[in-house]
Amino acid sequence: MAAAFMELRMDQLPTDPLLHILSYLDFRDLMHCSFVSRRLNELSKHNPLWKSQCCKHWLLTDDDRLQSGVSWFCLFKQYYTDLGRYIQYYAVLKRAWEQLKSFLQQRCPRMIASLKEGTTEVELNDIEAQIGCKLPDDYRCSYRIHNGQKLVIPGLMGSMSLSNHYRSEVLLDVETAAGGFQQRKGMRRCLPLTFCFHTGLSQYMALEPAEGRQMFESFYPCPDQTAQDPSAIDMFITGSCFLEWFTTYVHNVVTGEYPIIRDQIFRYVHDKSCVATTGDITVSVSTSFLPELSSVHPPHFFFTYRIRIEMSSSASPEAACQLDSRYWKITTSDGNVEEVQGPGVVGEFPVMTPGKVHEYASCTTFSTSSEYMEGHYTFHRLASKEEVFHVAIPRFHMVCPPFREPVVRTQKALASYTPRFDDHDDDGEYCDGDGDDFDDLRGINMAALEGAWCPRHI
Template identity: 80%
Template sequence: MAAATVLSLDSLPSDPLLLILSFLDFRDLVSCSLVSRRLNELTGHNPLWKRLCLKHWLLTEADKGQRGQSWRELFQDFYADLGRYIDYYSTLKKAWDDLKSYLGQKCPRMIASLKEGAKEEELDAIEAQIGCKLPNDYRCSYRIHNGQKLVVPGLMGSMALSNHYRSEDLLDIETAAGGFQQRKGMRQCLPLTFCFHTGLSQYMALESTEGRTRSEIFYHCPDQLAQDPSAIDMFITGSSFTEWFTSYVQNVVTGEYPIIRDQIFRYVHDKKCVATTDNITVSVSTSFLPELSSVHPPHFFFTYRIRIEMAKSALPESACQLDSRYWKITNANGNVEEVRGPGVVGEFPVMTPGKVHEYASCTTFSTTSEYMEGHYTFHRLKNKAEVFDVSIPRFHMVCPPFRESMVRSSSVRDAPIAVFNNDNDSDTDNYEEGDLHERLPNGKTQGSRMKVSVQVSLVFFLALIGLGSAIKCYSCIDYTGSCSQTAHCAAQEDGCLTLQEKNGKLYRQCIRYSDCRTSILGSMFPKVGKFEHKCCHHDLCNGASVSAARTSVIALVLSLALFWWCII
């Protein structure tokens, strides 16, 4: 009887073992190399480490030939230098390589501003200087490139309106450490970017404190309604450095962010946001401007860029000129505003086959989202009587996620709750009479309620009189400044504007008082160069009739007097 054959690891052929080993990660390969002499020999097989060098370090045959090492030796050298970053290196290195390859074709000047990677001991020294540990993915990226030189345009994107410009540089680690924040409201925050023109920065939280999460990236936004300077709200732009940087690079290299005048513009284009009417295509891209926005008060500033293009295949007789625009604007509350006006930003573009016209404008709103849609009205050049509309596709503008400051959150929690007794509110049954700050005498409750109701109604009535009589402004464009033409303002227009051009030309009209900023007015009057302006609530400084202003003042005085009567 033949003896039974005993299989052992040493007796197995090499090929199936190498196939099995090819599915293992480097940690498992190292463990296997310690099991036996046979496995130690097999785990040194070069093709096994070639795959791992490509996977973790993105090394190629050219890299191997240049260094004159085996794949296993290459892996060991890179691991000795960058091993703590092995979970991030390939992702971030690929992002950097993709970005440089794309910019090399589109705007090579920007690549010249990139700095060489920082050394490990330099990053350690920065940690000792600021007293905080840097996230490993941040350190990994800065081993590849230590930010950029402080130049314009910045690597992290630009935005431009007629009188406003932003361009963010990616700060090197030494400059970033100089801006490390330790003040209340911004403790343990490290700046990642900086704009020379606006002073704007994106920050990364190095500790989970003051309502922030470690590694979170944000634009800081002071609470303009709080008296405490440490009340700082945040527009969140990333949950980690890796997510923040790779998503930005993806938007750049896919063309989502356009290259305009050799710089990256941070417009977002929804591919569904395209409409074609009679050989004319309209597409829209939008961008949020955190430096002109605030959470408190709610004021969200967006710019939008519109591209109007006539197909090359259109017939010559299709040539036309834009006459006017119509907008239907809907905010998150469902409130609708309609706007009509001549041209676009003061221009009346002529469209011919193959012609492209682009322009940028802006809008503000007090809700976290809004969408716009509408149409342009054109006439044919050969027949002015032939008028037609071209659809503008609906496009959405959504504020990025934000977080209120801990100062406001705690003040809201600690604030006393005013309790109002309402006969129609069943919740008032839960409150004892002694819980009220101002308790009404027993037996007089109903009469007192009636008195309060009458008082409050009168206050609101007089306030409405005061407002209604004042929302009327001069509406004219001249050089004399003595026009008498007035217009009743729309419901959302709560102010009057007087804008004087350098050559003396005057523009007077209704306006949203919150839009009375140089940056916004510049986009509203793109053809106007230098100008001075003033705005006021209602018509008190823009040519109101004496009777209207007097009515407003009288109504206001009566309202205040009646309010005093209500509270005594």
């Protein structure tokens, strides 16, 4: 048996054992080996070695190689010549785009038609010359794959709809984004990533670490409603770099974290533990923060929540019931508790029968950046109105994104502040008098994205 095992293992080895060793090397090391000796130069061009490199870095298939009509080695060189500067990002972004398109083809096919073909290196270089600022390589890489989206609705980057409010964010192509590049005080060196026709809302990416922003982070600008200085713009942070911002969004879409409603992507977030079952009825909740209706100064944080009420299909027909009223217990992060009750839900009194699902959306505002709600519905049986019972609504939390205040306000606050001996709380940090540490200004410390070195030539 041992002899048979050894024979099998020997059969699995390549004809030259050196090839087995080379198969563990990355493309850079393979190329370095080619300069060592004539023998290694020959072996380092072995076609199967470059097939694995093409699959790993460029996500190429056998069909791609057959269509190209060249060897795997030559195919790798072709892609590297064109996209080599993006090799650390390309596979991740290409895979994200393919997953997103595959998902949209099944669920939101009209969005596929709105995607634009990738731009070129020359066009990206021209945009940099136009705005006088360098674009990060992960952004450039993504736009080589798809140059954003046509200016149509619905937007690729998600929608939100309430009774009198609608938002749908388009992923801007690089030319349109360059036209909105900001040089005004408070938004200097910021490039728009998205745009909503209905609200005028955009997410921006900071191309330089100016005015309190971290380099390459994405954010929603939020003007200070209490300041006379127009450059006092707060920021709701949405990502530390383009790669994180885009791939996180795609993950939430393709995994079903964001629901598809009326052929659009809605950016509701559902906590899988936020489900409660009472008898035959299950209630689940998802939430969303609306930056376009929120502000840091004054503190006004707007949330919408979507509730799904479902009666089990296995329930008895006699279990049919109707919702009469709702009760809420609302707790803010500063400990305040409010209780609210009223008839129906958003003016409706849904009847629940076996297999029936009822969904509705509502909204709320808070002066604190986080809070949670819980409560119950009151139902009566259709067969007997005297039979009244409660159905639990699970506790669900609403937390706004991290936010940062502008340098102009922070500098003024520090200049006018004089520490007192009693300005400490229990953990030793200086306090501002309302119980919040200076270290808890909702800011985040994000390191600038640095591209890894890679060879310029193959």
